[in-house]
Amino acid sequence: MKNGEYRLMINGIYHWIKVEGQENNTIPLFIIHGGPGGNLYFFERTIGPLLSKERTIIYYEQRGCGRSGSPGTDNAYTFKELIGDFKELQERTGFDKVDLLGYSFGGELALEIAHALPNKINKIILSSPSLIGLKIQYLIQLVGFMSIGDTTLVHKVEQILSQQNSIEEKYLEIWKSVDSESVDRLFFENQNIAKEYRRLTEESGLVNTGLMLKALQNNPPKIPLFERLKDIHQSILIITGAQDRNSGLAISNLIHRNLINSKLILFNKSAHFPYLEETDNFIEKLSAFLE
The missing domain is CATH 3.40.50.1820 (Alpha/Beta hydrolase fold, catalytic domain)
Structure with a gap:
């Protein structure tokens, strides 16, 4: 081709x-x-x-x-x-x-x-x-959010983890709770690259x-x-x-x-x-x- x-x-x-x-x-x-x-x-x-x-x-x-x-x-x-x-x-x-x-x-x-x-x-x-x-995949991300989160996010994650529901349900609820800055810190060390990634993501539609x-x-x-x-x-x-x-x-x-x-x-x-x-x-x- x-x-x-x-x-x-x-x-x-x-x-x-x-x-x-x-x-x-x-x-x-x-x-x-x-x-x-x-x-x-x-x-x-x-x-x-x-x-x-x-x-x-x-x-x-x-x-x-x-x-x-x-x-x-x-x-x-x-x-x-x-x-x-x-x-x-x-x-x-x-x-x-x-x-x-x-x-x-x-x-x-x-x-x-x-x-x-x-x-x-x-x-x-x-x-x-x-x-x-693997359920461990969810746990890794949850621990990841704890490692980069502020006090509010850490308390929110702890609250969700204490609920009597499945790990999949906890995972989805936490993702709905996090803001874009927390997601950027989860994915990237260099926040300038994170901003460019987000810019191009929005540009793509x-x-x-x-x-x-x-x-x-x-x-x-x-x-x-x-x-x-x-x-x-x-x-x-x-x-x-x-x-x-x-x-x-x-x-x-x-x-x-x-x-x-x-x-x-x-x-x-x-x-x-x-x-x-x-x-x-x-x-x-x-x-x-x-x-």
Whole structure:
């Protein structure tokens, strides 16, 4: 495919696609965004053009996300369907094998893709990956808010945690309680980058409906991903911010310990977005790994 933007009909849904760096003639690097339900608008305007100077990059936004169309029902967001979309997309682009860069939930989806399509995936980079099927993921974020919150937020979190309801319900209530500054401190060490992230998020006009997260929570895989990690054989680089308060070092360590061919690198000046807070270092490590 030539450089440019495309809208491809995949499994009955128009998917937004963008190709950059085709002239580099490298194994294409597919960028898999987080969320669940996020988009690539910010990535496309920051680190993406730097990566495409040396590599062929293919962006795509998942069903119901960003500039892609939505499925007919609110439940059509299972991993099986997301993997099916990727499989057809890869076939349509004409590449037998591709590299994957997944950040946050995109890292988890990249691992699911590699597990389902082992002969189609070359190398994988995971940036601050999640495991949304584990309750510990909620606990990490709750502890994260406690670590950056003021007295009011700490009291609010304590009050919610004392309630007699599920951890999922506590999680949702706390997220409804926090202000934008607290969210920025959760995600970023550098608050100037946080402001730019928020500015571009507002500029994009793209919103996360929450439907994908809800659907994935309601339709988890029969065997949790962390129990299947040992079956993934690709060479995998995990890059995690040492200050990550969202998915956290605990999740990255769990993934790293259970993969058979992975390397974990900590970025000491980063929280959940090392590719933004230490961009030069991120590109250097990614390039060396893919070479």
